[in-house]
Amino acid sequence: MSVMEVSHRSKAFIGVAQDAESLLRELLGVPAQYKVLFLQGGATAQFAAIPMNLTSADATLDYLNTGAWSKKAIGEAKRLVSKVNVAADEAVSSYTTVPAPGSLKLTPGAAYLHYTPNETIGGVEFPYVPETGGVPLIADMSSTFLSRPVDVSKFGLIYAGAQKNIGPSGLCVVIVREDLLGKVRPGTPSVLDFKAMADEGSMLNTPPTFGWYFAGLVFKWLKAQGGLTGMAERNRAKAEKLYRAIDESGFYSNPVAKHCRSWMNVPFTLAKPELDKTFLSEANAAGLTNLEGHRSVGGMRASIYNAMPVAGVDALIAFMKEFQRRNG
Numbered sequence: 001m002s003v004m005e006v007s008h009r010s011k012a013f014i015g016v017a018q019d020a021e022s023l024l025r026e027l028l029g030v031p032a033q034y035k036v037l038f039l040q041g042g043a044t045a046q047f048a049a050i051p052m053n054l055t056s057a058d059a060t061l062d063y064l065n066t067g068a069w070s071k072k073a074i075g076e077a078k079r080l081v082s083k084v085n086v087a088a089d090e091a092v093s094s095y096t097t098v099p100a101p102g103s104l105k106l107t108p109g110a111a112y113l114h115y116t117p118n119e120t121i122g123g124v125e126f127p128y129v130p131e132t133g134g135v136p137l138i139a140d141m142s143s144t145f146l147s148r149p150v151d152v153s154k155f156g157l158i159y160a161g162a163q164k165n166i167g168p169s170g171l172c173v174v175i176v177r178e179d180l181l182g183k184v185r186p187g188t189p190s191v192l193d194f195k196a197m198a199d200e201g202s203m204l205n206t207p208p209t210f211g212w213y214f215a216g217l218v219f220k221w222l223k224a225q226g227g228l229t230g231m232a233e234r235n236r237a238k239a240e241k242l243y244r245a246i247d248e249s250g251f252y253s254n255p256v257a258k259h260c261r262s263w264m265n266v267p268f269t270l271a272k273p274e275l276d277k278t279f280l281s282e283a284n285a286a287g288l289t290n291l292e293g294h295r296s297v298g299g300m301r302a303s304i305y306n307a308m309p310v311a312g313v314d315a316l317i318a319f320m321k322e323f324q325r326r327n328g
Helices: 011-028 042-054 068-080 194-199 209-224 227-247 273-285 310-327
Strands: 034-040 060-065 083-089 113-115 137-140 157-161 171-177 265-270 300-303
Touching: 011 034, 011 209, 011 227, 034 042, 034 194, 034 209, 042 068, 042 137, 042 157, 042 171, 042 194, 060 068, 068 083, 068 113, 068 137, 171 194, 171 209, 209 227, 227 265, 227 310, 265 273, 273 300, 273 310
Parallel strands: 060 083, 060 113, 113 137, 137 157
Antiparallel strands: 034 171, 157 171, 265 300
């Protein structure tokens, strides 16, 4: 039988689940006072689950708006909490920057501060972890999770959709400090209740067994690559190589401030926008796919998550140079 056929209550699958959690704890150095949950609904479900678990309807929440995903999280929080303070709004820069560390307009006594360390669409990334003065820090790490070491103890809760660096879409990993559990507001569905899920080992209902199994395989692979320190070295090198090629070309450009460029998502534009469709068509023919930028920003976007080898970045750079030679 495949892992998709065995009962999630069987010894076989419980072993799979325990191994995956143990490996993830080892990779990230997760402290003992944190629960690790493997949930359904992707990261988007957590936009609602987090305020429902951690706050009352009359609480005040702080959010940083640095792009499309943090904006969606803010929108969901506003449906559930009366006071959502946007402590920094980078819309004024068209989401090409992150706020300076000292510029955050935090609310004294806020229930938590939420931010998105890496924004996939705009390609911006925080080069620092925000200081909150003791308020729980919540991070949507969907697109940067497991790309480098992280000090989990700085966060009250980390969550990450699987489809970037963990495995198949649908699964979401939540790492939450135990003292934040047990505060869920009345009426919250039990499958969104972090404590209920933690008490049942993420098996209050049938979990996404294949995604959980696959995540365990990815965690094994990450450990074999030298862990998150090894991944950080590789990811930094990939990003630096691609940004260097863009900056030195005189033909391609990246709109993001250099101090906050993403390691994972590299947007770039052509000096001649009328060549965009030609670039994409020829890139696709060369085996370089999924390079079209998001419709809200246009241009191109290369996503170079953990699974992208250095050879893939080299192939893209070689194509870009040849395209420029013929069209520059």
